[in-house]
Amino acid sequence: MAKILIKNARTAKGDELVKTDILIEDGLIAEVGLEISADGSCEVIEANGKLLAPGFIDVHVHLREPGFEYKETIRTGTRAAAMGGYTTIFAMPNTKPCPDNEEVLGMLIDKCRTDALIKVGFYSSITMGENGSELVDFRAMMDAGAVGFTDDGKGIQEAGLMYEAMAAAKEAGGIIAAHCEDESMLFGGYVHDGEYARKNGHKGIMSLVEDLQIMRDAALSEKTGARYHICHMSTKEGVEILRRSKAKGANVSGEASPHHLLLTDMDIKEHGNWKMNPPLRSAEDMSALIEGINDGTIECIATDHAPHGAEEKERGLEKSAFGIVGLETAFPLLYTYLVLKGKLKLEKLLYLMTEGPAKLFGLKQGVLSKGAPADLVLIDLEEEWTIDTERFESKGKNTPFGGWDVKARIDTVVCDGKIVNIGGNLNG
Numbered sequence: 092m093a094k095i096l097i098k099n100a101r102t103a104k105g106d107e108l109v110k111t112d113i114l115i116e117d118g119l120i121a122e123v124g125l126e127i128s129a130d131g132s133c134e135v136i137e138a139n140g141k142l143l144a145p146g147f148i149d150v151h152v153h154l155r156e157p158g159f160e161y162k163e164t165i166r167t168g169t170r171a172a173a174m175g176g177y178t179t180i181f182a183m184p185n186t187k188p189c190p191d192n193e194e195v196l197g198m199l200i201d202k203c204r205t206d207a208l209i210k211v212g213f214y215s216s217i218t219m220g221e222n223g224s225e226l227v228d229f230r231a232m233m234d235a236g237a238v239g240f241t242d243d244g245k246g247i248q249e250a251g252l253m254y255e256a257m258a259a260a261k262e263a264g265g266i267i268a269a270h271c272e273d274e275s276m277l278f279g280g281y282v283h284d285g286e287y288a289r290k291n292g293h294k295g296i297m298s299l300v301e302d303l304q305i306m307r308d309a310a311l312s313e314k315t316g317a318r319y320h321i322c323h324m325s326t327k328e329g330v331e332i333l334r335r336s337k338a339k340g341a342n343v344s345g346e347a348s349p350h351h352l353l354l355t356d357m358d359i360k361e362h363g364n365w366k367m368n369p370p371l372r373s374a375e376d377m378s379a380l381i382e383g384i385n386d387g388t389i390e391c392i393a394t395d396h397a398p399h400g401a402e403e404k405e406r407g408l409e410k411s412a413f414g415i416v417g418l419e420t421a422f423p424l425l426y427t428y429l430v431l432k433g434k435l436k437l438e439k440l441l442y443l444m445t446e447g448p449a450k451l452f453g454l455k456q457g458v459l460s461k462g463a464p465a466d467l468v469l470i471d472l473e474e475e476w477t478i479d480t481e482r483f484e485s486k487g488k489n490t491p492f493g494g495w496d497v498k499a500r501i502d503t504v505v506c507d508g509k510i511v512n513i514g515g516n517l518n519g
């Protein structure tokens with residue numbers, strides 16, 4: 092495999108950008124430092140001061156394959172990921188069929204050999220077909236290569252079932268990633284139960300819908316010792332429960348999604364692109380999430396990339412499908428609207444998109460150190476552009492961020508030492 096030398100890049104260290112070169116050999120990082128010299132066999136990339144970071148890791152992506160290929164496929168979803176600077180993504184199991192057995196999981200892992208541009212891990216569901224009643228074989232799914240267990244799209248309604256799932260996950264050495272939603276508390280809601288819903292006559296989803304399961308599950312994780320991760324956190328109370336549970340030494344973690352860090356219910360427009368689960372919440376909730384990523388309570392940013400067909404999002408707030416896409420816009424949005432606004436340090440943002448998730452899920456990528464997989468991204472921090480959904484590689488154009496002006500463009504992406512994106516041109 093070719094050797095690649097990236098010259099004159101800069102990495103984020105504290106408040107500074109520090110000049111560095113990096114040498115890649117046999118798919119691994121061979122050397123990081125100043126003035127690395129090229130030998131004849133080296134492909135040299137001149138970075139011209141661009142930001143160098145570990146390739147991004149997104150532990151919450153909907154690739155929709157099998158069963159919903161009109162929304163997204165492994166191919167289009169990983170192309171979108173490579174455009175967004177990602178080199179590892181984890182796919183959610185709310186597909187048809189669902190990876191609740193070794194055959195479907197094995198088929199998906201195999202398919203990635205031909206169809207995926209970057210690394211993909213697959214979650215097993217917690218229950219058979221996400222039916223909410225019958226547990227999968229946790230040990231068998233771990234042995235078949237599952238990265239964790241989730242019934243994302245739905246909450247586990249029965250405390251007893253979640254208790255058994257955690258006990259089984261603990262036994263098998265797996266992690267439970269939970270979509271927290273108590274359906275008995277929904278009362279037909281579809282946007283946050285707050286000012287926007289009240290003023291516009293919409294049915295609201297209370298924060299309690301999420302918080303009740305976070306409370307329950309934190310207690311169950313403390314009891315069972317199971318490794319527990321909260322998906323797409325959206326409420327201030329949820330952040331506080333996680334903070335307290337971590338302080339007690341529990342094995343719990345959480346992720347926040349860009350839209351919950353950047354938008355509130357008062358930003359909602361009367362279109363399906365502003366509808367997702369959990370919903371955009373209040374300004375206090377958004378502030379608490381930003382505080383949570385800053386103080387280390389939340390260690391990971393995940394997009395919850397949820398592509399849908401155009402028609403499924405054109406039925407207004409009440410009738411549209413829940414979910415928005417996120418892979419191609421996450422870094423530029425967070426850099427422009429959190430880092431450049433002084434709400435989050437660049438080094439921290441990168442941590443939340445690389446080393447943070449890598450540590451939570453036990454991955455060896457996510458760091459720029461010798462011997463680590465050569466998963467890298469080069470970012471032009473100066474380039475200004477406008478988000479145009481028509482240019483997305485994703486089949487899903489459903490985002491509230493279309494037309495937003497951003498700064499920072501993903502320039503080059505290297506995955507396992509292979510260039511998969513160069514200047515926005517995908518390779519493979």
Ligand SMILES: NC(=O)N[C@@H](CC(=O)O)C(=O)O
Nearest residue numbers: 153243244367368397413414
């Ligand atoms: N987030 C969403 O609004 N939708 C997700 C499901 C989920 O992540 O819960 C989807 O699969 O479309």
Ligand SMILES: [Zn+2]
Nearest residue numbers: 243244270322
């Ligand atoms: Zn979910």
Ligand SMILES: [Zn+2]
Nearest residue numbers: 183243244395
């Ligand atoms: Zn999801």
